[in-house]
Every structure is written in C-alpha cells, then in structure tokens.
Amino acid sequence: MIVDFSPLWINWRFIVQAIGVTLVLSALSILLGLAIGVVCGVLRTYGGRLLDIIIGLYVDVFRSIPVLAVLIWIYFAFPLIIGQSLEPIAAGAIGLGIHLGAYVCETIRGGLTSIRSGQMRAALALGMSKAQAIRKIILPQAFVRILPPLGSLLVLAIKDSAIASVIAAPELLRQSQTLAGKTFRPFEIYSAAMLIYFLICYPVARLIDRLYRRLAPLGAS
Amino acid sequence: MTLDWSVVWDNRFRLLDGAAMTILLAVTTMAIAIPGGLLLAFLRLSPWRGVSATATAIVEFFRATPLILQIYWVFYVLPAAFDIGFSEFTTAIVGLSLNVSAFNSETFRAGILSIRQGQWNAGLALGMSKPQVMRQIILPQAVLRVLPSLASTWVSLFKDTSLVSIIAVADLSYVALKVRSESFRILEVLTAMAGLYLLMGYPQAKLVDWLHRKYKVVE
Numbered sequence: 001m002i003v004d005f006s007p008l009w010i011n012w013r014f015i016v017q018a019i020g021v022t023l024v025l026s027a028l029s030i031l032l033g034l035a036i037g038v039v040c041g042v043l044r045t046y047g048g049r050l051l052d053i054i055i056g057l058y059v060d061v062f063r064s065i066p067v068l069a070v071l072i073w074i075y076f077a078f079p080l081i082i083g084q085s086l087e088p089i090a091a092g093a094i095g096l097g098i099h100l101g102a103y104v105c106e107t108i109r110g111g112l113t114s115i116r117s118g119q120m121r122a123a124l125a126l127g128m129s130k131a132q133a134i135r136k137i138i139l140p141q142a143f144v145r146i147l148p149p150l151g152s153l154l155v156l157a158i159k160d161s162a163i164a165s166v167i168a169a170p171e172l173l174r175q176s177q178t179l180a181g182k183t184f185r186p187f188e189i190y191s192a193a194m195l196i197y198f199l200i201c202y203p204v205a206r207l208i209d210r211l212y213r214r215l216a217p218l219g220a221s
Numbered sequence: 222m223t224l225d226w227s228v229v230w231d232n233r234f235r236l237l238d239g240a241a242m243t244i245l246l247a248v249t250t251m252a253i254a255i256p257g258g259l260l261l262a263f264l265r266l267s268p269w270r271g272v273s274a275t276a277t278a279i280v281e282f283f284r285a286t287p288l289i290l291q292i293y294w295v296f297y298v299l300p301a302a303f304d305i306g307f308s309e310f311t312t313a314i315v316g317l318s319l320n321v322s323a324f325n326s327e328t329f330r331a332g333i334l335s336i337r338q339g340q341w342n343a344g345l346a347l348g349m350s351k352p353q354v355m356r357q358i359i360l361p362q363a364v365l366r367v368l369p370s371l372a373s374t375w376v377s378l379f380k381d382t383s384l385v386s387i388i389a390v391a392d393l394s395y396v397a398l399k400v401r402s403e404s405f406r407i408l409e410v411l412t413a414m415a416g417l418y419l420l421m422g423y424p425q426a427k428l429v430d431w432l433h434r435k436y437k438v439v440e
Contacts, residue, residue, distance in 0.1 A: 060423060060426055060427075061419060061423075063376070063422070063426045064380075064418060064419045064421075064422030064423045064425070064426050065380070065415050065418045065419055065422060066380035066381065066382075066383035066384075066394070066418060067380070068383040068384060068386070068394055069383060069394060069411075069414055069415050069418055070415075072394070072398070072411060072414075073411045073412070073414075073415055076401070076407050076411055077407055077408045077411040077412060080407060080408045081408070155285065159285075159286065159287040159288070160287070161287075162287035162289050162290055163287070163289055163384070165289070166387065173287065173289065173290055173293075176290075177293075180297075186293075186297040187297055187298055187301055190290065190293050190294045190297060190298075191294070191298075193290055194286050194290055194291070194294060197285070197286045197287055197290060198282060198285045198286050201285040201286065202281065202285040205285060
C-alpha cells in the first residue's frame with residue numbers, strides 16, 4: 001500500500017474550516033445540553049411528583065433512542081411538522097443538545113441527591129429560601145462531585161458531533177468523506193481525522209481530571 | 222399534512238428483520254468485547270511497562286475518537302491492510318468490538334483495582350499462586366462490582382449499533398432509511414424507527430437502573 005499524505009496539505013484550509021464547524025457544533029450542543037440538564041435535574045429532584053414523572057419520561061426516551069435516530073428524525077421528519085426546513089448545523093446542535101440534556105439531567109440529579117439532607121435543613125434554618133439553598137449550598141457542592149461523569153459526557157458530546165455527518169452538517173467527518181471521495185485517499189484522510197479528534201478529546205478529558213483533583217475537597221461533606 | 226401509517230405496516234417484516242440485525246450486532250459485539258476487554262485490562266495491569274503503556278495507548282485512543290469514524294476507518298483500512306475484502310457485517314463487528322473492548326477494559330480494570338489489597342495478601346498468605354488469587358478471589362468479586370457499568374455499556378452499544386448503517390449493514394436504521402427513500406413517507410417511517418428503538422431500549426435502560434440500585438457498592 002502506498003501512503004500519500006499530500007492531499008492533507010493541499011486542502012488544509014478546508015480541513016481547518018471543518019474543525020471549526022466541529023468545535024462550534026460541539027460547543028452549541030454542550031451549552032444546550034447543560035442548560036436543559038441543569039434545569040431538568042433540579043426540577044426533577046425538587047419539583048414534586050408530576051415534574052418528576054414528565055422529566056423522567058423525557059430522560060428515558062432519549063436514553064433509549066440512538067443519537068443517529070434522533071438526528072435523522074429532527075432533520076428529516078420534524079420539518080414536516082413545523083413546515084419549515086432546518087439547517088444541518090442547527091438540526092445537529094438541537095438533536096445532540098436534547099440527547100445530551102437527558103444524560104446531564106440524570107447526572108445532576110445523582111449529584112444533588114448525594115448531598116446530605118442536613119445541608120438543606122441547615123440552610124433553611126439559617127433563613128434561606130429553598131431556591132437560595134439549592135443555588136448557593138447544594139448545587140455548587142454537587143457540581144464538584146459530578147465533575148468526572150460530566151467530563152465523560154462532554155467528551156462524548158464532542159465525539160457524537162461526528163454523527164451529524166449523516167445529516168450533512170459540514171463538520172470534520174463529513175468533510176473528510178468529501179475529501180476521501182475526491183482524492184481517493186481514504187486511509188490517509190480518515191487516519192488524520194482520527195488523530196484530530198483525539199487531539200481535541202483527550203486534552204479535554206485530562207483537563208477535567210486535573211480540575212477535579214484540584215476541586216475534589218470542596219465536594220466532600 | 223396527511224399521515225399514512227400503512228407504509229409501516231406493509232414493511233413490518235423488513236423493519237423487524239432490521240431490528241433482529243440490531244440485536245445480533247449488539248450480542249455478537251459484546252460476546253467478543255468481554256474477553257477482549259478483560260485481555261486489555263490484564264495487559265494494562267501488567268508489570269512490564271512496555272506492555273501496559275501500549276495497552277493504555279490503545280484504550281485511550283479508542284475512547285477519545287468517535288465510533289462512527291472508527292467504523293469508517295476499519296472499513297477502509299482492513300481491506301488495504303490484509304488485502305482481502307471483508308463483508309460489511311464483519312467490518313461492523315470488528316469496529317464495534319474494538320471500541321467496546323476499550324470501554325470494557327476500563328470497567329474491568331476499575332473493578333479489579335477496587336478489590337482491596339488485603340484480599341491479595343490474604344490469598345497469597347494462604348499459599349495460592351497469583352493467577353489463582355486472581356481467578357478464585359479477585360475476579361468473582363470484581364464481576365459483581367462491574368455488572369452495573371457493564372450493563373450501561375451494553376445499552377450504549379445497543380444504540381451505537383445504529384452507526385453501522387453508514388457502511389450498509391442492514392440494521393434497523395439502514396432498513397428504515399431505505400424504506401423512507403422508497404416510499405417518501407418520511408415522518409411515518411422515521412417515527413416508527415424511533416418507536417422501535419424506544420420499545421427495545423426502554424426495558425434495557427430500566428434494567429440498568431435496577432442493576433445500579435441492586436449492586437451499589439457499600440463498604
């Protein structure tokens with residue numbers, strides 16, 4: 001097998017752009033996922049029975065359906081309902097975000113329930129409202145404790161952004177396919193793409209590990 | 222907008238075949254990835270630095286890159302490297318197994334390391350050899366501890382099998398996308414696909430929750 005990496009050099013602008021789209025898509029889906037996850041996690045834990053059931057349903061649905069199916073459905077089927085087509089990147093960010101939100105919700109809930117109930121009682125006894133206690137006492141400690149699983153979810157979100165290639169979002173994997181088709185060098189191009197993803201994901205994982213080691217004492221109670 | 226669900230009913234056997242393929246992919250992959258993960262875990266715990274470093278590099282690499290790209294990569298690299306074409310199914314199994322083995326190895330390693338050192342010492346003090354201690358004392362306890370994580374990996378794997386549709390393995394997603402493009406009943410077919418995944422995945426997710434509650438580690 002003859003290996004020739006020159007298509008990578010020739011098309012470096014194209015690849016850099018694709019990396020940019022991957023980063024933007026990951027960032028959007030992570031922001032959306034965190035927002036949904038934090039709100040749903042808090043509401044599911046403290047919001048009473050009805051909200052627990054409704055959010056539980058959302059979580060279970062998205063834990064059971066593959067991201068691929070979610071993305072395809074939002075890109076191809078959802079526009080038929082709303083009568084307006086969606087941009088691939090927007091559809092990708094929404095699908096990935098809603099999917100991620102379900103996992104973040106469960107992680108947050110796990111963190112919140114792991115904080116001893118005495119802390120909530122102490123805060124209430126000090127005259128804080130329930131919302132204040134959650135925001136200032138419970139959530140900060142819970143965040144430190146769930147940092148490791150949250151870190152895995154962030155890395156997962158970056159990796160899952162590659163699945164948006166099936167709905168033609170011009171991110172790294174999609175553009176690699178385009179290049180591979182044009183240059184007939186799939187081995188070199190997919191290997192390079194693999195390396196790029198590794199260089200994005202691995203430092204994120206290590207960074208969160210280190211952050212956690214620094215912050216871990218703050219989550220102990 | 223008018224909905225016509227008859228297209229789903231007319232293609233029910235194809236969709237069910239696709240679902241069967243999804244199950245077959247998940248089962249075959251897990252059957253390979255459990256011994257594969259165990260092997261990688263042992264290599265990582267090996268006292269020889271060269272061996273453990275290589276195993277660590279492999280595991281970290283497969284955990285930090287997208288599975289969908291790994292599948293493409295295997296699809297193009299396998300035939301070039303071995304100079305023979307593999308069927309799409311074999312390619313899919315190779316790609317999925319490599320990925321899940323890496324994740325399983327972390328689970329197994331954590332399970333083995335979670336058993337306290339005193340158990341090793343006690344076993345060795347009783348005159349057992351190291352492999353004996355591993356086989357008869359450590360592993361049986363570790364198995365129970367890793368069961369919940371292993372079950373979570375299984376559910377992820379079950380969903381991730383959908384990614385092999387990109388290399389034309391006739392799993393549920395592939396069949397659904399095909400029916401969609403033949404019938405143009407996009408909303409009905411794709412909703413049916415999501416519904417079938419939900420039907421299969423929901424009980425599994427609940428089972429995992431139950432396992433997590435039942436086998437929670439209390440020391």
